[in-house]
Amino acid sequence: MTALRPERDAADFAAAIEQLADPLSDPLPQGAAGGPAPAAEFRPREAPVPPPPAYEQQQYAQAAHGTGYGAPGLYQPQAPGTWQPAPAPAPAPPPAPESWGRAEPLPDGGRVVRRSGGQAETAVLPAVDPGSEPQPAPGGRAARRRAAAATPEPTGAAAAAPTAAATTAAEPDALPGGRAARRKAAQEATRRGGRRTARPEPPDAAEAPETAATGRTAATGRTRLEARRAARAARESPAVIVSRIVGELFITFGVLMLLFVTYQLWYTNILAHQQAGGAAKSLEKQWDGNTGASRDPGTFSPGQGFAIMYIPKLDVKAPIAEGTSKTKVLDKGMIGHYSGTQETAMPWDKQGNFALAAHRNTHGEPFRYINKLVKGDKVVVETASEYYTYEITSTLPSTPPSNTSVLRPIPVGSGFTKAGRYITLTTCTPEFTSTNRLIVWGKMVDERPRSKGKPDALLG
CATH class of the missing domain: 2.40.260.10 (Sortase)
Known part of the structure; x- marks a missing residue:
């Protein structure tokens, strides 16, 4: 137990002594016979408030200067060795560094970028679907840092090659429209290139009206007329069929003649x-x-x-x-x-x-x-x-x-x-x-x- 600090008021000390006179309100242990312990054994004192840990003190100091989380002045140092919460003043936005600004959306879909120097530079940017942008994880910066540290890093081939989802999220949409329009454009490019790189996925329920409207099948990306023309081109012409039959007849005739000559010149002898x-x-x-x-x-x-x-x-x-x-x-x-x-x-x-x-x-x-x-x-x-x-x-x-x-x-x-x-x-x-x-x-x-x-x- 630490001794009473000299900075406490004498009046407070006297009030504490008076409270000990009532055995019902005395929180101290009783004597051996069930009665109150000797007065010399009771040294009432107020339990000191322990100081916060070092990392919280650092956060409080940063908050006081506007660089940490929380409002400035949330915790104010009191007498030496104690910390007491202070009234929280009205929060003020932290000053933005010179290297970045905050984008504010405009009514027409653009954005304005305000610099910390007081001058505003306006740049009209394309409207972005809020649902498509990645949302920050819940919690503060410390929680996000702990979550990132707890996530295992990929090793081997997973670390060398980025996933398809990350690549898709990093690249902006090159074509306007939804997923169905982009898929149809990719299938058309593949068909014209003469080489199919992947099997097309079946259309979703939302894409069915668009597929039916264009008349193209989801499996091949062709219209019915194009499919019929391709089947007609793949079908053999009558000249090819006749030439094949004639060739087979010549081969058969040659084999029969060879057998006949073998019979005449060898077997008959x-x-x-x-x-x-x-x-x-x-x-x-x-x-x-x-x-x-x-x-x-x-x-x-x-x-x-x-x-x-x-x-x-x-x-x-x-x-x-x-x-x-x-x-x-x-x-x-x-x-x-x-x-x-x-x-x-x-x-x-x-x-x-x-x-x-x-x-x-x-x-x-x-x-x-x-x-x-x-x-x-x-x-x-x-x-x-x-x-x-x-x-x-x-x-x-x-x-x-x-x-x-x-x-x-x-x-x-x-x-x-x-x-x-x-x-x-x-x-x-x-x-x-x-x-x-x-x-x-x-x-x-x-x-x-x-x-x-x-x-x-x-x-x-």
């Missing part, structure tokens, strides 16, 4: 070799079980095999069948014997021309390389009982298909002048066509029974 090989093996098996004499000409049915031809130089082994039918003989990879209206001799005949035909390309192509045969090359024909060996003598590179004189008993153009036992090989030329015929002739030089084994031409 595989099938013909299988069929010809089966026919040759069937003949050999038949001959091994029947060693009878050769049959007379004309006793074979069309397509029936009766002999096997060997061309050692070309590594050819193919069965010989009766007739030159394309489907029954030639397409099966076999060699056909001219018969019927173009009847020719058999190998076992004493004289005559044994004429044969076969494919040069596709379907086994047994006569593919007969153009490489030269004079002296051997051709062997095996029958049920004999081996007949022929020697090549001459070649006719090309002749029309109508020249049947090459099939006569003494072939025309072969160089033979008298009757004998000859062989004639015919095939198409040039390759992969049937325009002309290639002819190869030969004469018999050896006849050997099968019981004596193979001839020298097959052994070599």
